[in-house]
Amino acid sequence: MEFTAPQSPAGLHTTPSWLLNQAATYAGRLIGEGFAAHDLRGYHYRLLASLAEDGPASQADLGRRCGIDRSDVVAAINDLAGRGLVVRAPDPADRRRNVISSTEAGAEVARRMGETVARVQDDLLAPLSTTERAQLTRLLTRLLEHHSRH
Amino acid sequence: MEFTAPQSPAGLHTTPSWLLNQAATYAGRLIGEGFAAHDLRGYHYRLLASLAEDGPASQADLGRRCGIDRSDVVAAINDLAGRGLVVRAPDPADRRRNVISSTEAGAEVARRMGETVARVQDDLLAPLSTTERAQLTRLLTRLLEHHSRH
DNA sequence: TAACCAACGTTGGTGCGTCCAACGTATCAC
DNA sequence: GTGATACGTTGGACGCACCAACGTTGGTTA
Incomplete structure (x- = not known):
């Protein structure tokens, strides 16, 4: 893949924060290309993966689990339901809620997208040794951990 | 700042690539808030910083220097010119081109935004030691370096 | 029981960053 | 001179993140 990095401003x-942004942009491009093969996007994968890993949930809970706004969950679930990857059913115990469950097809798509994600990691981290990959993961995790507990 | 990290999918x-994305999103939020104080956005800063560091250039060259599409350069330069931060003048040597130069005010804004960026780095990297910050920078640089030379 | 507040799904809209296609004009190479 | 290329510009698209508001439903408290 052709990735022409910006030349300047040199200070950046x-x-x-700039390096982070650039690396994330590049990673996002790889991920996006991989997902395009399934005609789905990041939001869809997050939701499918969450359903596969942690089981059915209301839309609001799904949003919290995946870090997606409630309103965006609606649209993404619409897409997934339209393709039969997910089922939306009213919760009999709480009529405000819809219970979202993954179908077999949805679980299969999640699995294949997961493979795509794994392949992208290898591409992305190609220049780093195993030790360095762990280092990077650890540093980023520490960063996020710290800022999530304000 | 309140930063509520997504809980799942656990695998992520x-x-x-996910950690990168999350960290970049958070950094981008900090940067964006800082820039909002100047009523400007990322594109504006990149352009102003590039002009301050490497001097006047045509819009196309600016776009290449900053990694911004030509068409987006047009709009951002319009904004900057409208505020007197930048001057757009036809290039007498090549009538296809506009030469963009920073004004005094533009250089001053670039300087102050640069300070904002510096402050954000401290916020962002607060949980990391000096050594770890250098490590992170080095790893990300290696990553980008490798992928920019395909 | 009635009043109130909180949570739910949904609609519609905003913003930023990125990218692409197309046009008319100007320049360069042959 | 002709054809390819670069320039600025317009107008549009997409992905991700975010917000305000609404009607409906549920829980809490008076």
């Missing part, structure tokens, strides 16, 4: 080349 | 918690 050593600015962590 | 250790996926580098």
